[in-house]
Structure formats: C-alpha cells, structure tokens
Amino acid sequence: MTDIFVNLPTADLERSKAFYTALGCELNPLFTDENAACVVWDENIYFMVLTREFFATFTDKEVADPRTTAQALTALSRPSRDEVDAVLAAGIAAGGVEPRPAQDYGFMYSRDLEDPDGNVLEFLYMDPQAATQGPEAYLAEQAQQ
Known part of the structure; x- marks a missing residue:
C-alpha cells in the first residue's frame, strides 16, 4: 500500500487548518505543531500544510508563491x-x-x-x-x- 503526502506551503497555518477541516478533513495531532499540520484526507492521502519557512527547509529551490505560480x-x-x-x-x-x-x-x-x-x-x-x-x-x- 502507498500513502500519498502532498506538502503545501502556507502563510497562515491556523487559517489553513480551519480551511481544510471545513472541507471535512481531520488533523493528525501526532504530526501537527507550530510549523505544520497533518491534514488527513482519507486513510492513504494526507496534506502536510507547512509554514513557508518550514516548507523551505525541505528544498534548496525557491518556494513558489501559490497565489501567482x-x-x-x-x-x-x-x-x-x-x-x-x-x-x-x-x-x-x-x-x-x-x-x-x-x-x-x-x-x-x-x-x-x-x-x-x-x-x-x-x-x-x-x-x-x-x-x-x-x-x-x-x-x-x-x-x-
């Protein structure tokens, strides 16, 4: 079985958590802190919503602004x-x-x-x-x- 983790940058982690829970998702508290929220879409699909600063630690590339790119x-x-x-x-x-x-x-x-x-x-x-x-x-x- 393969789990899918989609990493998404956010400028406002609390706003993102509220948005994704409004879609019916749950948060996994074991992988949620001040830098990231693990949003559970279903048993195999997760969104890791990461502050832009924390997201940047996973890549050497510039973090795109999803509002424009x-x-x-x-x-x-x-x-x-x-x-x-x-x-x-x-x-x-x-x-x-x-x-x-x-x-x-x-x-x-x-x-x-x-x-x-x-x-x-x-x-x-x-x-x-x-x-x-x-x-x-x-x-x-x-x-x-």
Missing part, C-alpha cells in the same frame, strides 16, 4: 457531481476561491478550488464506465442513445 494541481475524485459541488461550497464558505468555471466533459465533471494561500485542489467526478473503459467508450455509448 502554479507548481502542482492536486486532483481528488468524488463519488458524484453533487459531492464535487458540496466540497466546493464548503471550501468557498471557508475562504477558498473557485478560480474558473466548472468543466463538464460529459464523462467527467471538474471544479477547481484554491485554498486561502492559492494552492489549487481539483475535485472531479468521472463516470464509472469512462473510468474503466476510457472516455471514448462512454462517448460512443452516449451517441447511440
């Missing part, structure tokens, strides 16, 4: 379009921003959410047939209907 887009699937919309609503209510309109490709529905620091989370729902057989199979079946 996109370095990564973290995409998380949801089990339905309604759940994509619900997590976006919770994120916006907690201080996040939706930087662009929803993308609807028929087989996939996607919305972006920027956390208060500008880190981009993509939430998407993909039709199960498209996920297992590819988008072409889904689109071909839809054309026959």
Whole structure:
C-alpha cells in the first residue's frame, strides 16, 4: 500500500487548518505543531500544510508563491457531481476561491478550488464506465442513445 503526502506551503497555518477541516478533513495531532499540520484526507492521502519557512527547509529551490505560480494541481475524485459541488461550497464558505468555471466533459465533471494561500485542489467526478473503459467508450455509448 502507498500513502500519498502532498506538502503545501502556507502563510497562515491556523487559517489553513480551519480551511481544510471545513472541507471535512481531520488533523493528525501526532504530526501537527507550530510549523505544520497533518491534514488527513482519507486513510492513504494526507496534506502536510507547512509554514513557508518550514516548507523551505525541505528544498534548496525557491518556494513558489501559490497565489501567482502554479507548481502542482492536486486532483481528488468524488463519488458524484453533487459531492464535487458540496466540497466546493464548503471550501468557498471557508475562504477558498473557485478560480474558473466548472468543466463538464460529459464523462467527467471538474471544479477547481484554491485554498486561502492559492494552492489549487481539483475535485472531479468521472463516470464509472469512462473510468474503466476510457472516455471514448462512454462517448460512443452516449451517441447511440
């Protein structure tokens, strides 16, 4: 089994903790202190939200400002379009921003959410047939209907 840890810089750790818990995440207190918060998305996915200063200790490169520079887009699937919309609503209510309109490709529905620091989370729902057989199979079946 592989666990995924996504490290995100923040200018305000308390604000980030409030934002991610508003999305329904929990904090792991064993790995949360004044420099970092371990945000548990599910049993295998974690966001390590790190103060910018602490984040910088993990790299010799300049730490990008996520408000002006996109370095990564973290995409998380949801089990339905309604759940994509619900997590976006919770994120916006907690201080996040939706930087662009929803993308609807028929087989996939996607919305972006920027956390208060500008880190981009993509939430998407993909039709199960498209996920297992590819988008072409889904689109071909839809054309026959």
